[in-house]
Amino acid sequence: MKSKKFSLSDLSQYMVIISVVLVFLVFTVLNPSFVSAYSLQNLMVEISPLILLACGLSFIIFTGGIDLGAGAMVSATCVISGLYVSQFGNGIIPIMLVIGAVLGLLNGCIVAKLKIPSFIVTLCTQNLWAFIALTLCPNGSVAVDLSFRKEIGWMTSKLAGIPIIFFFALVSIAVLFIFQQYTSSGRAIFAVGANIRATRLAGIDTDKVQIMAFVVSGACSALAGALYAYKQKSAVPTIGDALTLSAIASIALGGTSMAGGRGSVLRTAIGVVTITAITSGLNMMGIDPLWKNIIIGVILIVAVYLNSDTKGRDIIVK
Amino acid sequence: MNNKRRGLLETLTVGQQFVARAEDNARMDKIRRYAPLILLVIMTAIGGISQKNFFSWANIVNIMFQMSIPLVISVGLSYVLLLGSIDLSIEGNMGFAGSLVAFLVINNSNSNNFGIFGIIVVILIGVAVGALVGFLHTKAKIASFIVTYAMGCIMTGAAILIYRGTPIQVKDPMFVTISQGRLFGIPYITLISFAVFIIGAIIMNYTAFGRAVFAIGDNEAAAASTGINITRTKIKVFALCGCTAAIAGVLQCMRLKLGQSDLGLNQMFPVVTAIVLGGGSVSGGKGGALQSFVGVLIYTELANWLTLMGVDTNVKKVIQGIIIIIAVTLTVEHNRKTVVK
Amino acid sequence: MNEVLFETKGVGKTYGSNTVLHDIDMQIHSGEVIGLIGENGAGKSTLMKMISGVDTPSMGEMFYMGKPYVATSIINANHQGIGMVFQEQSLVANLTISQNIYLGREKKYSKAGLVNWAKMNKDAKKALERVDLSVDPGKKVRDIDMATREMVEIAKVLDVVTEVADGHAIILLDEPTTVLSDDEIQQMYVQIQKMKEAGNGIVFISHHLDEILAITDTIYVFKDGEETAVFPTAEANLDVLYEKMVGRSTTGEFYVENKQTVHSDKIALEVEDLSLFGTFNHVSFKLHEGEVLGLAGLDGSGTEEVCACLVGQAAPTAGKIFVDGQEMKFTNSYQARRNGILSVPKDRRDEGMIGILSIEDNITISSWEHLKSNGLLSGKKIRSTAEKWIKEAAIKCTGPKARIAQLSGGNAQKVIFARALESNCKVLILNHPTRGVDVGAKQEIYRLVREMTEAGHAIIVIGDTLDECLGLASNVIIFRDGLISGSFDCPVSGKPSQQEVVHFMM
């Protein structure tokens, strides 16, 4: 009896891996070119910035909060990177990290110090980020100078067949994983999500921890913005519009609970791979765009249902 | 509490002090509860003083007309927020309802003429979709956030499937009459939305179901212990929200005479904002139909005023954001035990 | 004696492997008020929960009006004529009084789905009048004070049960007087008297023995899950009750008093004229290294708030706190911990356990600073620390990675206790440190406390029972209504008697 239960809960724990493998299997069977080198390289380029965004955002969700403006922050930072990369060169990347951290700090301070739910705060600050993006780029996407394209081309060029941008994603995952697992702030983020009152009483500076989550997320979003600028070789003021929900969906797909307290950036990264593979697969199969929304919606519900471990009886889900 | 009074109170016994503190808290609560109304008065005053046309009958009609659809959305969404949940499928539902109703009444792309039955069918589908959302949310225990987001995707897709790219133009004279007609100078659409609001308010305030929603949002565990059927209540709430989203979609279609999937675009977050402005809480248990009404009115007046002032759209959004943060800061209770996520 | 309304025979309850109640025989007669006393965790509430349908007994049977009685839910019990006023309030704050009274029972007042609030309010008014409450039933519960809420709960329960079983209903009152003032308690007596005269059976739980003596007819005493004595109130007086309740006379052994240290002269913490508006005033004391300072007082006397101020959970309105001679102002528990003060919170579920995290995280969360290697947290150190405590405190679990939520209450308590001890804080505040901990484990915890003081820590204890407080403490300060009413030295040889101390508490 007991051992049976164990294997079941184990299964739901590995569901996230199972589902990504399943997605790859299904698409490969339907369409062998899904795993061609060109296709895989595309996938790597495609997931890299989204991994950054989603992994950073995960930390806010671990605290039980949400950032509805993450995508807008990507837009703003993509615009800044795209417009000024020709001026600062690759130095724009560390600059963006700092800018992102500052934007995150602003969010975090309002949430932690003014005690306004993150839902409201980020709903409002997202207008600010969008404003920055559209004010800097009032006439839509601005391409990086044609002459400068070569100089930022290294990001999407390949090393041993693997796009360099993907190494960025890998390194970021590693750093974030170390932060999550091996720093006190990182671990405290989960504690805050699980029970903020108890964590506070255990002598953790929960305000600082909450702010830290927003700062990390801000820096990651900004780096994602810079990567998008490198990848698109332009400043795109609307790039983030659809990304907030993609990122949240990836996080949910990874099995991270929206209520906070548990999850992992590794799971989120796998979630990103899954969701991107699904869209790519559908694109490659030439699915009628009229049906695409419906298929993605259904897949999302099923996948989140399978991956979430909130199946206990007495868990209150909101 | 000012220092003088504090000094006076210092001489009291702990028990008396306790009572004094409780009274102070009650007073602050009261102020907080009436803050939205005060905000409304201020907003109205600012509008009236700075814009000579603000109080013209035509502009008042405009405000009423412009608040109609948000008001209808707010009726259902208020219930969802009272539970502490969220419904992101509203925009998709609106797009679907608008597209389908355009398809069913007299239009330029087919020979359907179901008239009022078409509208009823569309609203019933809205209810069914909402109920399905509620079912998935409660039975599969998926956060409402995700279920409704996914359902929104599905409904948007379904809407586009109906008209396959070329938006349907509505030719039904009934739609023309409703969108242009007035009674005592008040547009029919406004009257319809007020009627929906009144029904919603009655359900919220005069039925056991309405009370159960409040109870669940405030304290789900306690509500469960008094024997309320949590699952059924939640499903009903989402069904209701689906219903009002469908009505809003139909009204939007009447307003524009067009069936298109983006009829609902950007309609939901302003209403969430409005509800919060009215004193509702996104974490549940706080708010109500009347509060939502006040919130929608404040929001519409604000938007109307900013337009009359000729403020640029993006600046408008930033201003709205800042106003909301200030308003929420003033109305949220900040004791040390508050848990904010 | 009147007819027997309700009877339990050999009723008991086990949670997992922990038996918290066994072999309870209780008879409730018509027109009888039963007083139920016993220490915290004795099982009083557990019995009430089983009668009221919240929980089902693990053994034994119950009879109501001579027939076997089974309640599947609170509602179900209500429909049979049994209602309970819970220890924690169960009103929904954002509904009106009348809506609360009829929550889940609105059918009676609805026509075509619409509830006639006016009619409901009218009936609610009657229900409230039954308990002599003249408050407007249309008021929201969050707008009324605690005492009125308590009476509303009683009115609600009365209304439910008398509807079906007037004259032979069973009404269970679990610590209804905790939040009431003296006047209000007198009013409560009147109500209880009325219910009793109508022929109903009542069970009244209170830690205030004078109340028990004043209002009850028969007294049941529970101790560690057992029924240790039953006798008519007429035969009792305060001293008898104390004896019966405490049962086992306090032994030096139990509180490991042989290891009680004589504290050093070094002051670890000093509190000077501390006040928190509306809660306590003018509190001063010194805490020395190696000292265990007991704070005694009834619920709400201010002891807990003093501790809350010491760890930055509440901001004192006046007064000073000195740590190692330096004045401190804490705005949160983090600062307090970094300056060497940490508390073991009383409310284990909400303030202690970080439910979905692992045991190792829960044990080490307050000491992660010390568990690093090369600037990063060391998984190895965290695990070995957790394993050390699992062994030392005999925590029953599957391993350090298990979630704390899976532990039994006592074991969870030990985890939280281990967290405090591991934190390296000089001053530890133990707020009900042994709540829900079984007798054997209690002694373990006491032993740990002694070891800490031996190592020079200073400890403040709010005991789970007065007995515990006196047993552990080397000094005791007693609070009454937010003021220090007295203090005792508690050397191993000359501990004050509980009666002596209680005198200052009431």
Next chain:
Amino acid sequence: AEETTEVAAAEAVAGFEAPEGVDPSEYHLAICIHSMDNEYWAQEAAGAKLAAEYYGVNCDVLTCDSDDNKQMQGIKDYIAQYGDKACFVVDPSSTANTVNIAETCDEAGVYVSILAHRAEGLYPADYPHFVASLMLDDMAIGKATATALFESIGGAGQVAELQGLLGDDSATNRHAAFEAALADYPDIEVVDSQTASWSQSDAMTLTENWIVNYPELKGIFSANDTMALGAIEALKNAGKNGEIKVSGCDGIEAALNAVKDGDLVITNANDGFCIAGYGASYAIQAALGVLDPETIDPAERLIFCKTTLVTADNADEIIGNFIETQNPGYDYSDLGYCVDAYQEAE
């Protein structure tokens, strides 16, 4: 998609003769548009499909919801699927994205035509596989509609402008065209100029407010038809349709009808059948080896496509051609037909 291809292949025999050894049915054309829920884009998809049918190649529609990144992803996925048997006709999500599109297709060795937008400094001649850029002359069109609007109110009085989505370059161009037209009409006063983000609902709300605020308002310039229709609905509710003049752009069905009814002064039929159909033809011919882009005069790869201004005079005809038949009957083998002018006439 499979069924239609076979039918198409059968029909193709009649119209188009593929060169020896080339089987058109092995080729796949993707028409990349923003989304299917817009009539103009749907028209582009229809035009591309008609052309693909004519040549006997397969056709898929890729949408991107105006998202640069999604569009690139779609194109790369399609290349991954069909390799050098793929070809594209792309209505780019933004001007900036055109460089990426040209570059990506060129690297992968697949032919592409890009519609409606072209980044500055991007020339088909620089990329062997970037066959042609087909544009609408936004400036000329915007100026023409604005001028018609101004004339309809007698060249003087108050007008308001409904701008498209900020950050969109059609919106920017049409706004610039409006300003340019304004230069010739000193008596026209612009009372307000706001963005309704291409949205009918937003445009309606703005117009409602304008009617109240500017009782003297005589005309509304709208950057597209959707917003113009919103304005007309607001005017109808106020009983002022026809009285306050409105101009639009794009030529969607409802707007054509509004022109017929006299509610809309003028619109421009952008003619997705033409621009996308011929754009597709360029790409397909290059892919099939019928056309070698390198042999075309570089200037002739920069095309302004034919469009038609629609007023009450020709509304019926346009409705008949574009809407009712959904096929204006173009001969997609005659590539020269679509050319209105070349973009950089020197």
